[in-house]
Amino acid sequence: xxxxxxxxxxxxxxxxxxxxxxxxxxxxxxxxxxxxxxxxxxxxxxxxxxxxxxxxxxxxxxxxxxxxxxxxxxxxxxxxxxxxxxxxxxxxxxxxxxxxxxxxxxxxxxxxx
Amino acid sequence: xxxxxxxxxxxxxxxxxxxxxxxxxxxxxxxxxxxxxxxxxxxxxxxxxxxxxxxxxxxxxxxxxxxxxxxxxxxxxxxxxxxxxxxxxxxxxxxxxxxxxxxxxxxxx
Numbered sequence: 484x485x486x487x488x489x490x491x492x493x494x495x496x497x498x499x500x501x502x503x504x505x506x507x508x509x510x511x512x513x514x515x516x517x518x519x520x521x522x523x524x525x526x527x528x529x530x531x532x533x534x535x536x537x538x539x540x541x542x543x544x545x546x547x548x549x550x551x552x553x554x555x556x557x558x559x560x561x562x563x564x565x566x567x568x569x570x571x572x573x574x575x576x577x578x579x580x581x582x583x584x585x586x587x588x589x590x591x592x593x594x595x596x
Numbered sequence: 597x598x599x600x601x602x603x604x605x606x607x608x609x610x611x612x613x614x615x616x617x618x619x620x621x622x623x624x625x626x627x628x629x630x631x632x633x634x635x636x637x638x639x640x641x642x643x644x645x646x647x648x649x650x651x652x653x654x655x656x657x658x659x660x661x662x663x664x665x666x667x668x669x670x671x672x673x674x675x676x677x678x679x680x681x682x683x684x685x686x687x688x689x690x691x692x693x694x695x696x697x698x699x700x701x702x703x704x705x
Contacts, residue, residue: 516691518695525695526682527695528692533691539691539692573640575640577691584645585642587639587641
């Protein structure tokens with residue numbers, strides 16, 4: 484079956500702009516989580532959605548938001564971009580969440596200039 | 597608060613030698629522990645989790661609650677084991693994964 488798909492793979496944005504990243508989970512998976520990966524901070528949890536509801540949230544400012552659609556696809560939005568938002572954003576899906584295996588996408592590389 | 601510590605950023609081991617990647621955690625409840633691996637140009641993938649108690653690609657990891665450790669071991673390293681390894685923790689029933697900073701393992705032929 485198809486894996487987790489993230490689009491786009493690469494993005495370049497200017498400070499102050501906003502950006503939307505997309506994640507299509509594995510068919511049948513209802514939980515989608517987002518992570519930010521940077522050389523300095525490593526992998527950090529952003530939030531998790533399950534059946535269109537945000538179930539968990541990490542320690543990121545309100546500029547980072549997300550949503551999940553009825554088909555489990557998820558989007559992540561970052562508003563008023565800052566240079567420090569440059570990172571690899573990873574999406575992971577799992578069947579039910581709660582410790583079941585998480586399958587990761589290839590990531591979206593966001594560069595803010 | 598959840599915290600995962602991987603003390604070694606880099607680890608080089610000769611082919612055929614034993615491998616041990618260290619992972620210590622801090623969590624007040626009962627955790628679920630995982631090892632994720634990222635091979636060159638591939639996506640992050642689950643290697644093993646403590647709850648399944650299985651050996652994957654020759655790797656094993658035992659949860660030691662007394663020492664709050666979940667070290668990854670393999671008796672004989674192979675060249676294809678070269679990769680980035682992440683230890684991760686979640687609370688039971690919670691999807692949020694807290695990752696360590698990772699250890700880059702290089703197997704020397």
